[in-house]
Amino acid sequence: NDALQLIGIRTGLPLPSKWEILIQLIVYFMIEDYTNYWLHRLLHCKWFYENIHKVHHEYTAPIGFAAPYAHWAEILIVGTPSLLGPAIAPCHMTTFWLWLVLRNIEAIDTHIGYEFSWSPTKFIPFYGGAEYHDYHHYVGGQSQNNFASVFRYCDYIYGTDKGYRYQKKLLAKVHSIC
Numbered sequence: 001n002d003a004l005q006l007i008g009i010r011t012g013l014p015l016p017s018k019w020e021i022l023i024q025l026i027v028y029f030m031i032e033d034y035t036n037y038w039l040h041r042l043l044h045c046k047w048f049y050e051n052i053h054k055v056h057h058e059y060t061a062p063i064g065f066a067a068p069y070a071h072w073a074e075i076l077i078v079g080t081p082s083l084l085g086p087a088i089a090p091c092h093m094t095t096f097w098l099w100l101v102l103r104n105i106e107a108i109d110t111h112i113g114y115e116f117s118w119s120p121t122k123f124i125p126f127y128g129g130a131e132y133h134d135y136h137h138y139v140g141g142q143s144q145n146n147f148a149s150v151f152r153y154c155d156y157i158y159g160t161d162k163g164y165r166y167q168k169k170l171l172a173k174v175h176s177i178c
Contacts, residue, residue, distance in 0.1 A: 004093070007086065009092070009096050011092075011093045015094060016092045016094065020091075024089060024095050024099075025095070025099060029085075030151075032082050032084065032085055032103065032150070033081075033149050033150045033153075033154070034154060036081040036082075036150075037147050037148060037154040039077055039078055039080075039081065040147040040149065041147045042077075043077065044144065044147070052071045052073045052077070053074055054071075056070040059111075059137060060138060061137065062133070064108045064111055064112045064113075067104075067107040068107070078149075082099075082103050085099070086099065109121065109129065110128060110132070110133040110149075110150075112130050113134060115129055115130050115131050126151040127152070128148045128149075128150060128151060128155075132146055132148070132152060135164045135167065144163075145162070146160065146164050
């Protein structure tokens with residue numbers, strides 16, 4: 001409790017409004033996504049991959065349990081961005097818990113290996129999802145594609161989704177022939 005209060009997380013009344021919660025969650029997702037993109041890219045550099053991130057890539061076709069399956073150092077490295085948003089823009093404890101739950105659900109969703117047609121994430125612009133992240137695991141090893149944690153905008157801006165987009169284009173061509 002002292003650590004949370006140190007970074008400004010409130011525990012008392014009044015509770016935050018739904019708009020305060022929504023805005024903070026959006027900010028947290030953006031901060032987490034941007035910083036996680038760069039840390040995930042770092043984990044694909046030769047030394048970090050061979051000594052840390054390789055454990056997570058043992059699953060070439062991920063399942064939900066693959067999301068937290070990682071070397072302890074990776075848990076610390078990629079877990080830090082999830083706490084960065086609340087540290088920069090402190091919130092109420094209820095928002096903090098909601099953020100942690102949503103972030104973990106999202107991590108499992110991207111590793112679940114299946115895109116549900118009814119998923120509300122289909123309405124979120126630039127959301128990566130399972131198919132997007134599956135490509136990252138499928139190409140494996142020293143993959144330099146699809147580092148996005150939540151949204152695809154960093155991969156698009158920095159060109160690390162070119163392999164994925166090329167594969168999608170080829171598959172669409174194959175499907176149109178059949």
